[in-house]
Amino acid sequence: DQQVKQNSPSLSVQEGRISILNCDYTNSMFDYFLWYKKYPAEGPTFLISISSIKDKNEDGRFTVFLNKSAKHLSLHIVPSQPGDSAVYFCAADVWGSGGSNYKLTFGKGTLLTVNP
Amino acid sequence: SAVISQKPSRDICQRGTSLTIQCQVDSQVTMMFWYRQQPGQSLTLIATANQGSEATYESGFVIDKFPISRPNLTFSTLTVSNMSPEDSSIYLCSVDQSGGGEKLFFGSGTQLSVL
Helix, strand or coil: CCCEEEEEEEEEEEECCCCEEEEECCCCCCEEEEEEECCCCCCCCCEEEEEEECEEEEEEEEEEEECCCCCCEEECCCCCCCCHHHEEEEEECHHHHHHHCCCCCCCCCEEEEECC | CEEEEECCEEECCCCCEEEEEEEECCCCCCCCEEECCCCCCCCCEEEEEECCCCCEEEECCCCCCEEEEEECCEEEEEEECCCCCHEEEEEEEECCCCCCCCCCCECCCCCEECH
């Protein structure tokens, strides 16, 4: 049973346009969400995160939106650049009152291709 | 941010053999983790490598198959034992420097192919 789902294996957008990557989760205990970016032959790198007490977090061109009622989050990249072409992983964590349990649950990833 | 060196970067192994993957961090870290990404699948946590004690394994992973060493706060190894083609995956070492598990730093991974 996959608790974090990225239903689009791939996405292609034009340079300068918006990229929207989606992620759904089923475990209502998840209260912290992260996005990681992975280039070929490299490990994933942390991109942006959001706590369940927020519905939006922004960092430069990257914005993550969280809809708790729908158990859905999305990553918006505006404007998209060719260097953004990578695999993007959504991940979820359970913090609760004791902090992180250090066990991130990842989605399968979405391959983003930004065309010049 | 932590700099993580993982070796080997890739290997092709024969069925029934074992491979040891090394992970070296440029600073002392408390929490080190080993993940696996099978083809077309998500990253899955294998175990947490604890310094000075046995690793803590996730459901579905056992010490006999994936023995882990953590001799100090900057180094860990993962061995994939008695390999079969189903073990063909990317294996990733990661560390948590934030102290809150909110973000991990990953090594570049080991691409393992088992024939």
